[in-house]
Amino acid sequence: MKTEATLKRVIYVLGAAALLFGLWGFYLRFFVGERMVNYGSYVVWGLWVAMYLFYGGISTGSMMIASLDYLFGIRLFKGIGKTALWAAVVTMPAALVTIGMDLGHMERVWKVFLQPNLLSVMAQLVWGYSIFMVVLLAALWLIIRLERGKQDARPWLRFVMAVGLFLSIFLSGGVGALLGVNASREAWHTAMLPAQFPVFSLLSGCALMLVLLGWFAPADEKRNSQLRALSIGLLILLLIKTYYLWVDYSQALYAGTPVATEAVEQVLFGRWGWAFWLLQLGLGMVFPIAFLLYKRFQQNPLWSGVVGVAVLVGIAVARANIIFPMLSIPELEGLATAFTGPHLTFDYYPSLMEWSVTLGVTGGAALAWLLGMDYLPFLKTQSKEVAQ
Amino acid sequence: MADDQQATRISRRNFIKIMGVAGAALASRRLLNGRPVRADRPAAATAELPPPPAKTEADVLLRMQEELARALKKPPAERRWVMVIDLRKCVGCHACTIACVAENKLPPSVVYRPVIEKEIGTYPNVSRLFVPRPCMQCEKPPCTPVCPVNATYTNEEGVVVVDYEQCIGCRACITACPYGARTSDFGYTYTEDTPVADGLIVGREKADDYERASNFEYGKGYDRPRSHGSPIGNARKCHFCLHRLHEGLLPACVTTCIGRATLFGDANDPDSLVAEMISKPNVMVLKEELGTKPRVYYLV
Numbered sequence: 001m002k003t004e005a006t007l008k009r010v011i012y013v014l015g016a017a018a019l020l021f022g023l024w025g026f027y028l029r030f031f032v033g034e035r036m037v038n039y040g041s042y043v044v045w046g047l048w049v050a051m052y053l054f055y056g057g058i059s060t061g062s063m064m065i066a067s068l069d070y071l072f073g074i075r076l077f078k079g080i081g082k083t084a085l086w087a088a089v090v091t092m093p094a095a096l097v098t099i100g101m102d103l104g105h106m107e108r109v110w111k112v113f114l115q116p117n118l119l120s121v122m123a124q125l126v127w128g129y130s131i132f133m134v135v136l137l138a139a140l141w142l143i144i145r146l147e148r149g150k151q152d153a154r155p156w157l158r159f160v161m162a163v164g165l166f167l168s169i170f171l172s173g174g175v176g177a178l179l180g181v182n183a184s185r186e187a188w189h190t191a192m193l194p195a196q197f198p199v200f201s202l203l204s205g206c207a208l209m210l211v212l213l214g215w216f217a218p219a220d221e222k223r224n225s226q227l228r229a230l231s232i233g234l235l236i237l238l239l240i241k242t243y244y245l246w247v248d249y250s251q252a253l254y255a256g257t258p259v260a261t262e263a264v265e266q267v268l269f270g271r272w273g274w275a276f277w278l279l280q281l282g283l284g285m286v287f288p289i290a291f292l293l294y295k296r297f298q299q300n301p302l303w304s305g306v307v308g309v310a311v312l313v314g315i316a317v318a319r320a321n322i323i324f325p326m327l328s329i330p331e332l333e334g335l336a337t338a339f340t341g342p343h344l345t346f347d348y349y350p351s352l353m354e355w356s357v358t359l360g361v362t363g364g365a366a367l368a369w370l371l372g373m374d375y376l377p378f379l380k381t382q383s384k385e386v387a388q
Numbered sequence: 389m390a391d392d393q394q395a396t397r398i399s400r401r402n403f404i405k406i407m408g409v410a411g412a413a414l415a416s417r418r419l420l421n422g423r424p425v426r427a428d429r430p431a432a433a434t435a436e437l438p439p440p441p442a443k444t445e446a447d448v449l450l451r452m453q454e455e456l457a458r459a460l461k462k463p464p465a466e467r468r469w470v471m472v473i474d475l476r477k478c479v480g481c482h483a484c485t486i487a488c489v490a491e492n493k494l495p496p497s498v499v500y501r502p503v504i505e506k507e508i509g510t511y512p513n514v515s516r517l518f519v520p521r522p523c524m525q526c527e528k529p530p531c532t533p534v535c536p537v538n539a540t541y542t543n544e545e546g547v548v549v550v551d552y553e554q555c556i557g558c559r560a561c562i563t564a565c566p567y568g569a570r571t572s573d574f575g576y577t578y579t580e581d582t583p584v585a586d587g588l589i590v591g592r593e594k595a596d597d598y599e600r601a602s603n604f605e606y607g608k609g610y611d612r613p614r615s616h617g618s619p620i621g622n623a624r625k626c627h628f629c630l631h632r633l634h635e636g637l638l639p640a641c642v643t644t645c646i647g648r649a650t651l652f653g654d655a656n657d658p659d660s661l662v663a664e665m666i667s668k669p670n671v672m673v674l675k676e677e678l679g680t681k682p683r684v685y686y687l688v
Contacts, residue, residue: 044563104555104559342497
């Protein structure tokens, strides 16, 4: 209990500090514009797009976890549905705000609703996210009704959760398709991306739940069982992710043609190589796999949370490694030096403003989750429910 | 010997006489009609020179100009604008790039037609190749279907255009373009943030006014805003200078090309220069394997 309170205080302080730092970035974005970003016309999408994939993955993954409780009714996961749903509710806006910052004309987003090109994957995603947000809020509302004894809400909740689960798979895969439809980008143009991304989302949701349960749920036998189940699930998903990584990279390198190997070599040995080896592979995959193989660690709440954070950091870096390195390869040889100017470079490192907005959004999402769990009445019952 | 000396004397005397008469005649002629005096060319040398051409071949620009006027009389849907770039004639002067920047008032960070320079071989066997790269105006463009709001599309003349008021600035089209032919406008100007001390930069204010003035892309007057507003925040690209074409003018890059390496016209006109050029066996397009069917051809 003491550890939980301490961790909560630490996250409140860090979240508030990150949000404050982020406000500076938001100010610059709104009043100076996109001149202070480092992405451009060649590395078209940067940190914000990577983080949009990351938060979007957490949100849809959390929905998948919540469905274990409210849709499939698995007794072991009873009580974690609300925590997961609330996590999905706070991380989806984080994803949308981050991608909104990336738009040159964010004031025209309404056009995607009123004048859409529904054959565009991006338009489909925008519509999907909007419906997803409605579904999340509807699910929360139905849960409140259910807790007030309105049993007629139960079938509706199952229906809404079924729609939510479908959407979470569609949206995760859709993000993969958003990249995959670019036929001229060799490393993206594979049907594997839309197939892999739902798995990555589930992995993200699972890792976040380890953090939330391990650090903030009341200590009892049920929590330990849930932690163990989630740890085993996380381990399996990490092994699947390792396999995906292996087949992706080994196949590209084996082919040996520059167009296939360039992107992989950028990831492994390029400017961001250290992030791949240390954070994505070391911290995000090897450490958690090694750790979770030991049963006694699988029920340790504190270390479960640490493992969850490590996996989330690894996933965030993996998202970035899908975006930056591929875009760092010139479409035509010699393009980099043909005409020079601001934002006409294939060398990308996020600017301070980009980091600021990213940290601000992360801090905001963390604070929103904690504040909700601490002060929203229907979420405060969580403790009792888990104890039961 | 005495005869020889006599002959020489006579000869010298005769020579002086002839020169005197001739000089007087020339001087009088000049005085009479004022024409310049010109020495006669040796007959043998004149005979070795090739005869002057009977008729000088017209500049291809004039031909393309006539063809353009002819094409504009047809309904737009019957035109097929095509650009042909003869890489053997390109000298890498970048005049087309600069003409494009000036015509469309492109700010820093935006370029429609860079010239890619390639160095081939290693020292001492090195050669250089220049590849101007406008928008390929693909018949099957990968950049248009990804747009979430139909802001970029192929117009009835087959040119891929951007509706600046519709574009939300997501840059999905830039990602999708296999040729890197689109750039995003981040809101810079060339004169902004330059030193403002009096006399340090002559004409700075006028230059700034010039940068803010309308660029007339797509036949509309897009003033460059000082803060936010199109075309700032938009994806931008080469549009074959549609605004010039509709006024009967060739694209700026075509008229500026000093080597006449860039040709332009209606490929649906069988008598046009471009139709003639794209039927040659040494024609190629960039990344043909993608099947995007570019309307920009290269002669190699």
